[in-house]
Amino acid sequence: xxxxxxxxxxxxxxxxxxxxxxxxxxxxxxxxxxxxxxxxxxxxxxxxxxxxxxxxxxxxxxxxxxxxxxxxxxxxxxxxxxxxxxxxxxxxxxxxxxxxxxxxxxxxxxxxxxxxxxxxxxxxxxxxxxxxxxxxxxxxxxxxxxxxxxxxxxxxxxxxxxxxxxxxxxxxxxxxxxxxxxxxxxxxxxxxxxxxxxxxxxxxxxxxxxxxxxxxxxxxxxxxxxxxxxxxxxxxxxxxxxxxxxxxxxxxxxxxxxxxxxxxxxxxxxxxxxxxxxxxxxxxxxx
Ligand code: PRT
Ligand code: ZN
Numbered sequence: 001x002x003x004x005x006x007x008x009x010x011x012x013x014x015x016x017x018x019x020x021x022x023x024x025x026x027x028x029x030x031x032x033x034x035x036x037x038x039x040x041x042x043x044x045x046x047x048x049x050x051x052x053x054x055x056x057x058x059x060x061x062x063x064x065x066x067x068x069x070x071x072x073x074x075x076x077x078x079x080x081x082x083x084x085x086x087x088x089x090x091x092x093x094x095x096x097x098x099x100x101x102x103x104x105x106x107x108x109x110x111x112x113x114x115x116x117x118x119x120x121x122x123x124x125x126x127x128x129x130x131x132x133x134x135x136x137x138x139x140x141x142x143x144x145x146x147x148x149x150x151x152x153x154x155x156x157x158x159x160x161x162x163x164x165x166x167x168x169x170x171x172x173x174x175x176x177x178x179x180x181x182x183x184x185x186x187x188x189x190x191x192x193x194x195x196x197x198x199x200x201x202x203x204x205x206x207x208x209x210x211x212x213x214x215x216x217x218x219x220x221x222x223x224x225x226x227x228x229x230x231x232x233x234x235x236x237x238x239x240x241x242x243x244x245x246x247x248x249x250x251x252x253x254x255x256x257x258x259x260x261x262x263x264x265x266x267x268x269x270x271x272x273x274x275x276x277x278x279x280x281x282x283x284x285x286x287x
Contacts, residue, residue: 005046006198009060009069012038012051016183019091020070024049026283027205046198058083061188067195068188068202073181074160078121083186087203090210092183094162096121099172101149104156106175112136112156118148119158121178128178146170205284212282215256218266219278224249226273233268256282 010020021033024047031042031049040049050066057069062081069083072092076083098117100106115136119125122140129136139154146166148154158178161167167174185206191199222230227242230253234240240255253274257265266277 003046004194004198005041005048006068006195006202007048007050007066009050009052009057009066009071011054011057011070014054016054016070016072016092017051019089019183023070023089023091023206023209026209027202045202047202055079058186061186064188066188067191068199069186070183071186073184074121074124074179076184076186077179077181078123080123082189084189086185086187086199087206087210089183089185089206090213093181094160095180096124096158096178097161097167097174098156098158098176098178099146099161099167099174100156102171102173104173106173109134109176115155116153117156117158118145118154120145121158124179125158146172208284208286211287212285214259215282215285216259216262217280217282218255218257219276219280220253220269220274221245221276222251222253222274224251227251227253230269230272230274233272234265256285 011017029045057071058079058081060066061069061083118139145157145159243252
């Protein structure tokens with residue numbers, strides 16, 4: 001169908017909102033995202049954006065109100081709706097963890113036997129306890145889980161953690177990871193051909209942005225006599241590009257390196273005689 005648009009659901013306002021919108025923008029998709037907007041059209045890509053509460057996204061996608069969505073794996077796992085995971089997005093990283101008050105002498109999961117655990121993730125936690133043969137009482141509360149032990153409502157909690165500072169400032173100690181989570185792109189199953197084609201186009205761009213974020217473009221100058229050594233040390237994805245510089249006896253070396261190796265690589269290269277090292281972010285990387 002002509003003029004067909006893919007409908008995507010993003011979190012309206014919360015921890016995933018900014019990263020989700022930035023990701024689309026990095027994919028070259030232009031749109032306005034005024035505060036309070038529920039829906040927006042994009043200017044240069046057949047996409048329509050819906051802004052929703054994150055907990056509602058799996059259901060809206062499963063029901064076909066939206067075709068695709070961006071949501072945390074924790075929400076997906078808890079809600080168990082009929083949606084397909086299409087691509088992990090590398091942001092919104094956190095873990096769902098069990099935590100106990102500091103003075104709780106915790107050694108193993110067995111110590112939670114018969115205890116009251118407060119959480120907003122009863123389904124995930126129940127499944128975890130079944131898998132680990134622990135009998136504990138799950139108390140479902142919708143927010144401020146971390147204060148439950150101090151007001152006598154629970155003996156322990158199971159909540160999302162990223163830096164750990166919320167647990168710490170509430171006198172809690174993280175003891176077990178129940179699941180790791182990050183934002184994922186989900187889709188309703190069996191998209192019509194036209195919509196699937198648009199999704200494939202979007203995915204192509206998303207993957208290019210994701211790959212770019214994990215890599216840096218590096219340029220450096222090397223004296224020719226040290227060139228061989230430097231090239232050998234460069235952990236690039238392919239052999240680097242080497243160009244002669246106007247100054248005789250010097251070359252310019254260009255390569256792409258993984259962000260994780262980055263600082264270490266730069267130090268090694270510098271020690272090997274590289275000069276004028278420039279490191280640039282990459283916007284898109286198409287393999
Ligand atoms: O209004 P709406 O329902 O859309 O939003 P929400 O309040 O339910 O969700 P929101 O915006 O808090 O989180 C959206 C998603 O972000 C979650 O479903 C996770 O997938 C992801 N995410 C990543 C997190 C965190 N990190 C996180 N740290 N979600 C929540 N937290 C909370 C946690 O619950 C705890 O209260 O942050 C606190 C802990 O953080 P640290 O840094 O102190 O450990
Ligand atoms: Zn929510």
